[in-house]
Amino acid sequence: MAFDRIDRQIMALLQDDGRMTNVDLAERVGLTAPPCLRRVRALEEAGAIRGYHAELDAAKLGFPITVFAMVSLRSQAEHDLTLFEEHVATIPEVRECHMLNGEIDFILKIVAQDLRAFQEILTTHLTPAPNVAGVKTSLTIRTAKALSGIPVVPE
Known part of the structure; x- marks a missing residue:
């Protein structure tokens, strides 16, 4: 799958902050919310975005x-x-x-x-x-x- 500049921006922003709202994401990449959400869904369906997770502190959770x-x-x-x-x-x-x-x-x-x-x-x-x-x-x-x-x- 070929990714354009906006796709790459979306992936970079979500990689840095997976909890970003679609409205904030759309604003940051210069789109309105509906086409931004369609792009995110397309990236997910293509497997470029495999999931979202929280980064946990291993030491604070008892695994130092x-x-x-x-x-x-x-x-x-x-x-x-x-x-x-x-x-x-x-x-x-x-x-x-x-x-x-x-x-x-x-x-x-x-x-x-x-x-x-x-x-x-x-x-x-x-x-x-x-x-x-x-x-x-x-x-x-x-x-x-x-x-x-x-x-x-x-x-």
């Missing part, structure tokens, strides 16, 4: 620990990759799972209430999972940048 786990599998057959992805989808503390090219097969972003809770996730859910050859972990000390979404540039 963030760990990145690099997972190597014994087999990279599609069936084995899918089984691993389905397994990590069942672990609520695994917030992101990305398949990589290179030495490491997957990188996971995991949140935990404390180091003991992380160790339990690691030893009961991750390392004993079928086809896991090894797991290397790195504890986050601080986060200098954490932006959600993508950079939306005007056409």
Whole structure:
């Protein structure tokens, strides 16, 4: 789908503030409310806008620990990759799972209430999972940048 300047403006504004009213959004992009809403609906239906969510503070909600786990599998057959992805989808503390090219097969972003809770996730859910050859972990000390979404540039 090709996006024009107004579509890109709409997506950038909603990415920054998903609670913006349609009237405010329309005003900011120079449209009246009805055509603006039609554009938003079209972007949603096309899958360019996949959803809306609240960004929560993990530490304030009891998850101050963030760990990145690099997972190597014994087999990279599609069936084995899918089984691993389905397994990590069942672990609520695994917030992101990305398949990589290179030495490491997957990188996971995991949140935990404390180091003991992380160790339990690691030893009961991750390392004993079928086809896991090894797991290397790195504890986050601080986060200098954490932006959600993508950079939306005007056409």
